[in-house]
Amino acid sequence: MSQVNNWQIGRKMEYRYDEARPKRQFAAVFNPNRCIACQTCTMACKSTWTFSKGQEYMWWNNVETKPFGGYPHSWDSKLLSYMGEQEWDAGAASADKPYGEFKGKTIFEAAKSKETAAGYIPSDDQWNAPNIGEDTANKAIHLEDGVAQDWAELPQHKIWFFYLARICNHCTYPACLSACPRAAIYKRPQDGIVVQDQTRCRGYRYCVRECPYKKPMYNGNTRVTEKCIGCYPRVEDDWVTRCISACVGKIRLQGWIDNEKSPIYFLVKKEQVALPLYPQWGTEPNVYYIPPRWVPFSYLNQMFGPGVEKAVEKITKPSHELLGLLQLFGVTQKIIHSYEVDEKNAVAFDENGKEIIRVENNPELVGRDEAACKNVT
Ligand code: SF4
Numbered sequence: 001m002s003q004v005n006n007w008q009i010g011r012k013m014e015y016r017y018d019e020a021r022p023k024r025q026f027a028a029v030f031n032p033n034r035c036i037a038c039q040t041c042t043m044a045c046k047s048t049w050t051f052s053k054g055q056e057y058m059w060w061n062n063v064e065t066k067p068f069g070g071y072p073h074s075w076d077s078k079l080l081s082y083m084g085e086q087e088w089d090a091g092a093a094s095a096d097k098p099y100g101e102f103k104g105k106t107i108f109e110a111a112k113s114k115e116t117a118a119g120y121i122p123s124d125d126q127w128n129a130p131n132i133g134e135d136t137a138n139k140a141i142h143l144e145d146g147v148a149q150d151w152a153e154l155p156q157h158k159i160w161f162f163y164l165a166r167i168c169n170h171c172t173y174p175a176c177l178s179a180c181p182r183a184a185i186y187k188r189p190q191d192g193i194v195v196q197d198q199t200r201c202r203g204y205r206y207c208v209r210e211c212p213y214k215k216p217m218y219n220g221n222t223r224v225t226e227k228c229i230g231c232y233p234r235v236e237d238d239w240v241t242r243c244i245s246a247c248v249g250k251i252r253l254q255g256w257i258d259n260e261k262s263p264i265y266f267l268v269k270k271e272q273v274a275l276p277l278y279p280q281w282g283t284e285p286n287v288y289y290i291p292p293r294w295v296p297f298s299y300l301n302q303m304f305g306p307g308v309e310k311a312v313e314k315i316t317k318p319s320h321e322l323l324g325l326l327q328l329f330g331v332t333q334k335i336i337h338s339y340e341v342d343e344k345n346a347v348a349f350d351e352n353g354k355e356i357i358r359v360e361n362n363p364e365l366v367g368r369d370e371a372a373c374k375n376v377t
């Protein structure tokens with residue numbers, strides 16, 4: 001085991017291999033505040049990559065309704081129940097550890113003998129119903145004398161649900177990769193996308209067991225495992241992935257997390273409005289989420305770490321720059337490498353600094369009209 005630096009948990013941790021960051025890292029920000037669970041992303045992925053025999057149950061992109069939905073069912077609550085105390089020292093936050101320091105064990109540190117990470121293989125029935133629990137809230141409306149109690153009131157609703165869109169996180173420390181005894185899974189040095197060599201895979205399913213997000217899926221027809229490939233043929237030509245390009249709700253933005261000019265860098269590292277999914281598990285996932293504004297913080301803290309309150313505050317009253325970037329979600333199929341937000345516009349540029357698209361960023365909405373701002377975030 002090596003000691004590697006994980007900025008999301010604010011400390012070093014154990015990992016099977018040495019730290020080896022790619023030249024640049026594929027990343028995306030998803031904004032569940034906008035998701036309508038239309039599943040267009042899900043079908044865009046399915047019709048591109050998983051339409052063959054043996055792939056029927058594979059949904060590399062899925063959209064589940066929290067708190068009860070999940071694909072496979074209970075993927076996160078089951079792992080959480082193995083993991084013990086999930087304590088953070090948020091007071092230790094600094095520029096290079098924005099969420100403070102995680103005091104519990106990562107999945108790598110909680111591994112039992114013969115594992116590289118704590119995990120489990122889902123049962124067949126947990127893979128059977130990809131969208132179970134859709135639109136089901138945390139509890140039913142309670143009536144007293146025919147009058148509904150616990151009605152919705154911002155900032156945190158008592159009765160709530162939200163849509164969580166998920167793909168492979170193309171983690172910096174992939175548990176699927178560390179689990180594989182055949183070295184069949186590798187992280188591409190040019191873009192950080194995690195792919196699998198199917199000629200090396202023997203279908204042992206160690207990756208299925210140890211990926212905490214349950215994104216590798218076993219093909220009973222070919223008897224090897226498959227996973228999301230980050231649409232790398234599109235990314236090589238500077239196009240965003242199929243799920244991101246198809247998104248009807250404009251909830252998704254793709255880019256590079258380590259490029260200071262990138263909108264992703266601004267949203268994650270500078271503004272800290274987009275947070276990693278279960279950062280405490282230690283894989284350093286590279287899909288980030290703007291937390292849904294109406295959900296109790298106790299639930300969101302467990303899912304996105306201690307940065308939730310600050311992120312919700314920022315998205316509720318967005319700065320001019322943040323509001324501008326929110327207009328750039330879903331407006332181009334090209335990967336945005338850099339941007340500018342001026343008085344009236346948000347402008348996106350490609351890798352060569354050429355303008356891709358320009359959208360209006362109406363100053364009338366910026367911090368002056370809260371009601372209007374609520375409608376655009
Ligand atoms: S989400 Fe799972 S499958 Fe994807 S890179 Fe991370 S550990 Fe591997």
Ligand code: SF4
Nearest residue numbers: 035038039041247249
């Ligand atoms: S296409 Fe976009 S809005 Fe529709 S379910 Fe997928 S992420 Fe949500």
